[in-house]
Each structure stands twice: as structure tokens, then as C-alpha cells.
Amino acid sequence: MKRISLAVGAAALAASIAATGPASYATATAAATPDGAAQVGAGRATLTGFASLPAQTFVPGSEPSGSQLGTAPINGVTPPFSGQPVQGFSGIVRRGDGTFDVLSDNGYGNKANSADFLLRVHRIKPDFRAGTVDVLGGFNLSDPRGRVPWPLTRADRKLTGADFDVESIVRADDGTYWIGDEFGPFLLHFSARGTLLEAPIELPGVKAPENPTLNGAAPNLAGSKGFEGMARSADGRWLYPLLEGTVNGDPAGTLRMNEFDVRKRAYTGKRWTYRLDSPANAIGDAIAVDEHRFLIIERDNNQGDAAALKRVYLADNRDRDHDGAMDKTLAADLLDLANPKGLGGFGETFRFPFQTIEDVVILDDRTLGILNDNNFPFSSGRTPGQPDNDEFITVRLPWRLHAR
Secondary structure (H helix, E strand, O other): OOEEOOOOOHHHHHHHHHHHOHHHHHHHHHHHOOOOOOOOOOOOOEEEEEEEEOOOOEOOOOOOEOHHHOOOOEOOEOOOEOOOEOOOEEEEEEOOOOOEEEEEOOOOOOHHHOOOOEOEEEEEEEEOOOOEEEEEEEEEOEOOOOOOOOOOOOOOOEOEOOOOOEEEEEEOOOOOEEEEEOOOOEEEEEOOOOEEOOOOEEOOOOOOOOOOOOOOOOOOOOOOOOEEEEEEOOOOOEEEEEEOOOOOOOOOOEEEEEEEEOOOOEEEEEEEEEEOOOOOOEEEEEEEOOOOEEEEEEEOOOOHHHOOOEEEEEEEOOOOOOOOOOEEEEEEEOOOEEOOOOHHHOOOEEOOOOOEEEEEEEEEOOEEEEEEEOOOOOOOOOOOOOOOOEEEEEEEOOOOOOOO
16 A cells, blocks of 8 residues: 655646546646655645534533443543533534534443443534534434344433444435444444434444354454444445454454445445554544545544644545555644644644544535544543543645545
8 A cells, every 4th residue: 555645736736636637636646746755844734723612511401421430530520420421522424504413422431331321413513713612402312113132221222332332423315324333333323313213234244342242252353443434425325334443364454444335225245445554543534535535534542742643544445556455645634734823722733632533524625624532531632631622623635625
């Protein structure tokens, strides 16, 4: 796999793209930078918007949560909590009216401590002038029709972080939601109000240790390493769930992206490989640019000053160098964003130094929306000793996506 560095002047890159057309974007970029070497300061993405939701934001009138975290302070916050935190955005859907649906993470990190965290989709609206994020409402995920064939945590069949680890979300044209889970890994299909519509759909041949259908079989995927990212095709026919972990027997640091046929409710057998920069890294989210290209967040597991790699790559499944993996082009280095306007009160270079960055959405052909998962109350990447806020930033790329 050849990782192509966007290190050319804007004029040279534009001329190269114009000469070849958007379908040959990766080839054009490679021709413009034949040595693949990075040139500092060239092709740098720019911060264009900053908004923040305070870490201690809770769903009004909600049930207590965090009872399995103990009673010792964590980053200055003492559990349990009087309500459900608006926490851990692990997936995002653009609604087209300035609002977004965001998916809560599974709760507090694992099955054992998240039984009183209700899985939920929140509706939010960022105000980049004020630098704030409004929570407009949302809905819990539930299974009142009994589609899940194994026992759930709650008798009322509201879904919790002990039932599923929901990490990715897309919205279908009919208003329903497809959500990717890490415990199975499963695909989950919900109504527009969060009711599970059909039984969880397994990925053939892959099981995580939390999968309730193991029946004594050995898992071949590490815990909570299932569908971290999921893209949908422009016409809605296909889903492309991307594993966060490497399946046993695959080369270290390689992740499977599978194709799922929404009409047939079945995997097609088509599969591509995304190769991490390091086997120690993970992916955070994926979104389709067109039928061949995807934006994928890749990150290390560090935070704050220790964070060394937080990037958005453009990944092309045509594998032009024939090495068996998707070709990667650096789109944005989230630890080195130009910030000429000093947005958010930060300096000329903006860092997004969070342990987990799990949301990317295309706002226009050169602008991305990116959010962190704050792992409340555990992560403290922005200020040591304080729980991270949920930050929503917009990033302008130095070139057009030619998205479809």
C-alpha cells in the first residue's frame, strides 16, 4: 500500500486533478508528488469552526447512571450520576437543516459497567458563532417487539451499554437507522424513533468475545473491536461496515470493510482491506465520498500532549498499487490544523488531541465536520484532570473531494 502525501502547491494539484478528472484523484496526486514525501506546510487543512458541549450535560428527566463506576472521583467528577450523560458521540448523521443526529457510545467502556446507561440518539445543533452545541432532544433505542433472541439487561427491553456497543450510524432514505455494533459484531436496524425492526444481523465468520451466540466457540476478534465505522452508498443500496480490529489470521493492522446489500439483507461477499499506519492504531469512523472512496478517521490510543496520530485519510478501494489494501491519501492532520482566526481561543495551530475521535461528516465539497467521543468521565485530552467536553469542529480541506 502506498500512502500518498498531499504535499503539492494548490495550483499544481488543481491542474493535475483537472487534467485527469475526479475518478483519477489518487493517481493525479501521486503524479504530482512522485516521491511521496511530505513537505511541511503544504496541503494543510484549516479549522473553520469550533463549538463545545460541556462534559457534564445530562438528558433532562432521565434515570440515574454510572452506579457500577464506584464512588471515587474520576477527573474531578464523582459517580454515580443523577441522570444519563449526553456522552460519547460515536456516530453522526447530517440532517440537512443545521442539525445532526449523534449516537451515544455504549456507556462507560464495557459490558460490565454500562448496564444502567441507556443507548440513545441525540439531536444536536452546533452554533459556531457562539461556540456552543445545543441538545434539542433525542430518543432511546429499544426492542419492544422482541427482535433480539437472547436475554436483555432490562425487562422493559430498553437497550443498554451492557447489551450492545453501538459505534456507527447511517440514516436510510425511509428515515430508519442502521447502526453498527461492536459486541457481535451486528448490524441493527431501527425505526425513526429507535425501535428495533428486525433481529441483529451477524457478520458471517466473525465473532467478538461479547457475542451472545458464541455457544462455546472461540472468538476471532478482540473485544469491542467490531463495527466502529459504517458508510452508506449515495443511493442507499449498500452499507460498508468497517471493523476496528483485525480478524485472527489476517495480517496485523489490517481491517476488513464488508459490503452489505440493504435490499437483500445479506452480505455480498465483497470485502476490502484498510491497513493502519501501525497495528497499535484504531479507526474512529468512515463515510463514503463516492462508490470507491471513503473518508476514514485513524488514531492512536493516546491523548493530550502524548497524542501523536489523529488523522483523516481518503481511502480508495481500487487499490491502484495492487498491494491488497485500500490506497490512503492524507486529508487532514487533526494535530496540525491551521487556525489563522484563533478559533476557540487557541493559537495559530489547532490540535484535536482526544483519545477517541469517532465522527466525520461531509458538510460541503471541501469541509468536514468532526467530533470526539469524550468517554465521559474518563478522557482528559484537552485539560489534564478534567473530563473532556464533546467538541464539534469544522475543517476545510486544501482540495475538493468531488463527492457524489
